[in-house]
Amino acid sequence: MSDQLVDAPKSRKGLLAVVIVIVLALLAGGYFLFLRDNGDAIKIGVVGASDPYWKTFEEAAADDGIEVEIVDFSDYTQLNAALSNGELDLNQFQHLVFLADYNVSNDDNLTPIGATAIYPLALYSKQYTSAEDIPDGSRVIVPDDTSNQARGLKILQDAGLIELSDGGTIFSDLSDVDTASSRVEVITAGADFTASSLDDVAAAIVNNDFVEDAGLDFDAALATDDPSDPVAAPYVNVFVARDEDKDNEDYLKLVEIYQDTKAVTDGVLEVSGGTAVLLTTPVDELVQILSDTEKVVEENKK
Numbered sequence: 037m038s039d040q041l042v043d044a045p046k047s048r049k050g051l052l053a054v055v056i057v058i059v060l061a062l063l064a065g066g067y068f069l070f071l072r073d074n075g076d077a078i079k080i081g082v083v084g085a086s087d088p089y090w091k092t093f094e095e096a097a098a099d100d101g102i103e104v105e106i107v108d109f110s111d112y113t114q115l116n117a118a119l120s121n122g123e124l125d126l127n128q129f130q131h132l133v134f135l136a137d138y139n140v141s142n143d144d145n146l147t148p149i150g151a152t153a154i155y156p157l158a159l160y161s162k163q164y165t166s167a168e169d170i171p172d173g174s175r176v177i178v179p180d181d182t183s184n185q186a187r188g189l190k191i192l193q194d195a196g197l198i199e200l201s202d203g204g205t206i207f208s209d210l211s212d213v214d215t216a217s218s219r220v221e222v223i224t225a226g227a228d229f230t231a232s233s234l235d236d237v238a239a240a241i242v243n244n245d246f247v248e249d250a251g252l253d254f255d256a257a258l259a260t261d262d263p264s265d266p267v268a269a270p271y272v273n274v275f276v277a278r279d280e281d282k283d284n285e286d287y288l289k290l291v292e293i294y295q296d297t298k299a300v301t302d303g304v305l306e307v308s309g310g311t312a313v314l315l316t317t318p319v320d321e322l323v324q325i326l327s328d329t330e331k332v333v334e335e336n337k338k
Contacts, residue, residue: 077105078286080275081115081127083245084108096297102286110228111180117225119276122143126287128152128294129245131271132322133183133206134234136329140337146281147285148274150291150325151317154264155244155273155308157187157259159195162234167221172219174238180224185209187261187271188241189222195259198222206329207336221224244308254309263313270329272324 077098082090085108097104100220107124109115112333115127116138130138132148139146161296163168176186176197183206198218200208213222225233230240239258247254275291277284294300295316305312 077103078125079105079107079123080290081107081109081118081124081129082156082305083110083112083115084249087303087307087335089300089307092299092303093294093297095193096293096300097257097290100289100293102293104290112227112228114188116142116144116276116306117148117277119146125281126275126290127313128275129275131183131273132326132329133187133270134181135205135274135276136326136333137182139326140330140333142320145279146276147279148273148322149277149282149287149319150275150295151315151322152275152294153304153308153312153314154268154271154274155313156257156263156311157184157191157241157243158247158254158260159188159239160231160234160242160247160252160256161258163238164258165256167197167239170197170220170238170258174220175236176220176222176226177230177233177237177240178222179227179230179241179243182207182209182228184243185224185225189213191241191259191261192220192222194261197275206332242337244311247309248307254311260311263311270325272325280329 040064085106086174090106094104094106109129112129115124115129116135118124119127131154135146138144159167161170170176176192178185178192186208189198189200189208189212192198193200194205197220200212200216202208202212202216210222220238221247227243228246229306231246231252234240234250236266242250242252263271275294276288277287281287301314303316
């Protein structure tokens, strides 16, 4: 009897030790699993990560079992390189004309996997309420990246501020401005700086991403293009992946979540001041538009 009394505490201590070891092992395993899952988050590069709909999108993706990390960029020119070199899994910030120019210029093959929306590009001013009021000889800024510069110049031409010698194409640049027939002097700046330059110029073309942050009113635009026009198809914004990842099921599911979650699309419309035209263009059509646009880019660069 005395032996049993002595041995019992030893057995309980041994059992307790085993339990502690198992619990610690489970905790450690759970910790490393958490780290692994966290490391497996799908990184999506965007411009304007503070827009509320991105948080809504992350939550909607999580409900479907997909962890998403939204990575913010302020400079458009960085996101495709970051995707190409593996820093990102996807990006969602650009239209097909921008992507075509990047692919041709960098011998890359990034590809669209889903449509989001077409956003209008518009002319704003802090001094004037109409394009007609802008004095002759004034300076007007357009974005300096190839695709948005051409689009901005076409807006200025349609507003009667300049004339383009080529009539206006998706790759017009400053050299195509007929200075003798134009009312204003056109200069360029980074797309993220055109709005902040409005105190120094008569007007500026401002990308939709920067309108609200600059304290501008979407309704105060002096001129804009028409995103609902069929000829605007190359300007549809897209989710973009590396070509080898174009069939990734999780990536395609994220596109579906973005397009089909009303709270997300309502947020997109709200942030755009109601100006965005939401689209669900089939991927094969997006790929064809990209291919056609790349051919135009290649010809333009010869």
